[in-house]
Amino acid sequence: MRAPNHVDAVIIGAGFSGLYMLKRLRDQGLSAVVLERGDGVGGTWYWNRYPGAKCDVESPYYSFSFDPELDQEWEWTERYPAQHELMAYMNHVTDRYDLRKDIRFETTVASAVYDESDNLWQITSVGPEGGQLTKARYCIMATGCLSVPNVPDLEGLDDFNGAVYHTGNWPHEGVDFTGMRVGVIGTGSSGVQAIPEIAKQAKDLKVFQRSPNFCVPAKNGPLDAQFVAEVKANYPEIRETARLTPTGLPFFPSSESGAEADEARAKEVFDEHWTLGSFRIGQSFSDIGVSQEANDKLSGYVHDKIDEIVTDQEVAEKLKPRDHPITTKRICVDTDYYETFNRPHVELVDVRTSPITRITESGVKTQVADYELDALVLATGYDAMTGAIMKIDIRGRDGAELREHWNAGPRTYLGLSVAGFPNLFSLAGPGSPSVLTNMVSAIEQHVEWVDDHIAYLQRNGLQTSEALPDAEEDWIKHVNEVADMTLFKKANSWYLGANIPGKPRVFMAYAGGLGAYRQQCDTVAAGDYEGFQMA
Numbered sequence: 001m002r003a004p005n006h007v008d009a010v011i012i013g014a015g016f017s018g019l020y021m022l023k024r025l026r027d028q029g030l031s032a033v034v035l036e037r038g039d040g041v042g043g044t045w046y047w048n049r050y051p052g053a054k055c056d057v058e059s060p061y062y063s064f065s066f067d068p069e070l071d072q073e074w075e076w077t078e079r080y081p082a083q084h085e086l087m088a089y090m091n092h093v094t095d096r097y098d099l100r101k102d103i104r105f106e107t108t109v110a111s112a113v114y115d116e117s118d119n120l121w122q123i124t125s126v127g128p129e130g131g132q133l134t135k136a137r138y139c140i141m142a143t144g145c146l147s148v149p150n151v152p153d154l155e156g157l158d159d160f161n162g163a164v165y166h167t168g169n170w171p172h173e174g175v176d177f178t179g180m181r182v183g184v185i186g187t188g189s190s191g192v193q194a195i196p197e198i199a200k201q202a203k204d205l206k207v208f209q210r211s212p213n214f215c216v217p218a219k220n221g222p223l224d225a226q227f228v229a230e231v232k233a234n235y236p237e238i239r240e241t242a243r244l245t246p247t248g249l250p251f252f253p254s255s256e257s258g259a260e261a262d263e264a265r266a267k268e269v270f271d272e273h274w275t276l277g278s279f280r281i282g283q284s285f286s287d288i289g290v291s292q293e294a295n296d297k298l299s300g301y302v303h304d305k306i307d308e309i310v311t312d313q314e315v316a317e318k319l320k321p322r323d324h325p326i327t328t329k330r331i332c333v334d335t336d337y338y339e340t341f342n343r344p345h346v347e348l349v350d351v352r353t354s355p356i357t358r359i360t361e362s363g364v365k366t367q368v369a370d371y372e373l374d375a376l377v378l379a380t381g382y383d384a385m386t387g388a389i390m391k392i393d394i395r396g397r398d399g400a401e402l403r404e405h406w407n408a409g410p411r412t413y414l415g416l417s418v419a420g421f422p423n424l425f426s427l428a429g430p431g432s433p434s435v436l437t438n439m440v441s442a443i444e445q446h447v448e449w450v451d452d453h454i455a456y457l458q459r460n461g462l463q464t465s466e467a468l469p470d471a472e473e474d475w476i477k478h479v480n481e482v483a484d485m486t487l488f489k490k491a492n493s494w495y496l497g498a499n500i501p502g503k504p505r506v507f508m509a510y511a512g513g514l515g516a517y518r519q520q521c522d523t524v525a526a527g528d529y530e531g532f533q534m535a
Contacts, residue, residue, distance in 0.1 A: 015043015018142035024451040051197035053083035111393035148387030156359040191379030219277025246513025248441025258285030258294030324491035396421035409506030413467030422464040471531030
């Protein structure tokens with residue numbers, strides 16, 4: 001191992017959060033280095049290159065807000081940014097602010113151990129030049145919520161003679177499925193985006209569905225020049241509104257009750273939102289996320305839309321989610337997903353009624369049939385929220401293991417700090433609004449708060465900061481109390497870790513909204529960081 005590096009801060013991950021954290025720390029005069037597993041920036045969007053990969057937040061709002069000049073100079077082309085456009089944007093940001101020089105690519109972090117003798121983190125990593133030890137005052141986890149693919153434990157997967165791909169680790173050179181028999185396992189957001197695109201190439205497509213998800217049309221297309229001009233002219237107001245709303249988007253939810261709306265009024269509102277596109281239909285009434293009655297009205301509306309779109313009513317029935325309220329899993333924003341099942345060469349295989357028993361050399365075997373395939377696509381999601389953090393051996397005071405501390409589920413204060421792990425900060429991770437919001441808005445709020453907190457420590461000659469155990473416990477109770485006020489726990493979703501065998505079933509995100517969460521974080525900071533032990 002080479003001689004250790006010494007920096008003020010190590011940031012793990014070069015997605016949106018890692019890039020902005022690096023810029024902020026450098027702006028206050030601190031030295032920082034980003035350790036990134038990939039060979040380029042992009043985070044989630046570096047790895048997710050599958051056909052049809054797009055963000056489900058509209059382009060003008062899924063972008064950094066810290067520099068008005070950046071807002072004006074960057075030109076988005078579509079309503080929803082595709083993966084390649086997001087990569088172009090992030091590379092532009094990286095080079096515009098000269099961030100690349102402080103990023104170590106193709107570097108995998110193995111461990112982060114806190115040394116109490118000098119109050120420094122010792123981060124071990126392996127990169128192109130071998131092992132490296134980096135010592136830093138601050139260790140910041142910018143590892144992302146959807147960056148560790150969940151590869152299902154399917155018997156015989158290694159026996160398959162064809163190619164196997166995972167949507168979360170797609171080949172950079174792309175894949176041509178022309179003339180092939182393709183199977184896709186999984187119908188979450190990645191599958192919903194990939195399936196229509198794969199269907200355009202494949203000779204035959206089998207979609208293996210266990211749990212159908214609610215999908216709404218994206219209504220994607222080129223951005224109108226007049227709309228872009230209006231956004232750019234009003235960006236300051238748009239950004240300020242987004243900071244105050246629950247979703248981190250510049251749209252306040254409706255104040256009208258869905259439970260109290262009659263059938264005609266509910267249909268009028270839903271029709272309007274269906275025509276507009278996007279998952280904002282989930283906020284078309286104020287109580288869809290908390291009232292089963294209001295939720296049932298929207299669920300029934302989407303069911304009716306599936307009947308209108310899908311010509312085979314048996315297939316339509318299989319595509320209707322009935323095991324969870326709408327919005328309790330992230331609504332999928334699609335382009336021609338339901339329409340794809342009207343294609344003659346596309347077949348929906350219900351593996352809830354006929355489970356997959358094994359993968360064979362030639363394809364997929366269920367309890368009732370064998371499906372011969374040339375390629376298999378795993379659209380099986382991620383070990384979300386905690387997966388990337390838990391892959392690193394993190395040890396705090398007295399050698400305490402973070403894996404052990406989180407054995408029954410993630411424990412944080414404000415989603416930012418962990419008791420017993422000084423100067424370890426998590427960005428947009430468990431215990432924060434994170435995946436329930438516009439991720440870039442959530443990331444910016446976290447990065448700015450952590451940066452301000454570090455500046456406070458530096459200014460006051462304080463070497464360490466960590467959550468107090470009581471503050472951590474109170475925050476966990478609050479996160480659960482808020483979740484219990486909603487319908488979220490009625491779904492076996494990745495929000496609860498339900499897609500990972502053996503993972504504790506804990507609702508990991510803060511469901512109180514980004515605006516309310518921001519106020520709580522600001523109150524803590526204004527109170528000299530109440531709930532933190534600083535020394």
